[in-house]
Amino acid sequence: MADLRELAEFGRYESGVNRRALTPEDIAARAWLENRMRQAGLDARIDGVGSVIGTTPGATRYIVVGSHTDTVPKGGWLDGAMGVIFGLEVARAFVESGTGGDIGIQVMSFNDEEGRFAGLMGSSVFCSLKTLEEVIGIRADDNTTLASALEDAGYAGQPVAEIDPATHIAYLEPHIEQGPLLESRKKKIGIVTEIVGAERCRIRFLGQADHAGTTPMAMRRDAAGALYDYAVRFAGFCREHGGDNTVWNLGNVGLEPGAYNVVTPESTLYIEYRDGSPEILRRIREIIPVLATEICDLHDVEYELDDGVRAQPAAMNETLINCIEAAADKCDAPSLRMPSGAGHDAMLCAPIIPTGMFFVPSIDGRSHDIAEDTKEDDIIIGLRVLSTVISGLVADGSPLINQTH
């Protein structure tokens, strides 16, 4: 808890933290973390993309424990930070007690999970989904390139850490829930079954500008009317044909020119939807142009569709799901299996090495805000569950150790 609270002082903003990746506050926090790892007896370094890595000495295989220490603008003190400090604490206990044998702990703080430059940047490079060359040209909103930010921080030119299924036997990411489910169900541990996939697209309806007083309704080519109608039908389809956990968001509407007395010639709608099932995602993806064609016939407009990012759902490792569930039982912590609606570094590790993730409750479900908090007792229960999972994995005969993923 002392480490977590000390980390929260870097970039403190009222009751929260403002520590975007590679800002001076974030660089100071990385230096602090690296130093804290060394004090705990770990081999520590910051790699060429700014991820902080601490490794217990003397092992040949590692359980990777981590998350991220950057935050969203004016964010909370636990999102990411808790998982990294949990890793540090478990690694410290390994060194102090001399446990683990040839299995050690590798603590990871992946850089820029929250996307000042690119979301999941550190873990994308760690998982070899992107090369350093592919990311260093990316610019932040203030026009800083990642290359110059890494250079200024002194990280440029350092070797980049890479995932290795031969030596990284598992990835565990403890995290705050960032939603209200655990609290409302009176559970202490949420065992993540999968991180949902998310898809985005932008649809534009093209009609014709006319006088809104003189053009009869039946003769209009009203792109605003088309958009409203589309939005209602899309939500209706998701409600009827989605799954229990399907979520969708029509997060932005643009109307041109946006006047009382002009029939709208052009409208734009941002669509995002998430689910853990590739089948449900496909169903929604396929209905989008079908509904658009119906609406265009009805309103005498045309449409254009721009596909945005598509993130595949990532299933967590079944053995680790069972291990976390058993550990929660052992710690008398009521648990619940649930999907993660938010993206995490774990979604990139999951296809490569056995990956497990669990949540502790967020007070009032609040996150990505300075109001974000978790009861101290619940944080401690989370750490007990993690250490119980890891104790089980390093014990002889663990099914995971020899599992090929």
Ligand SMILES: [Zn+2]
């Ligand atoms: Zn996070």
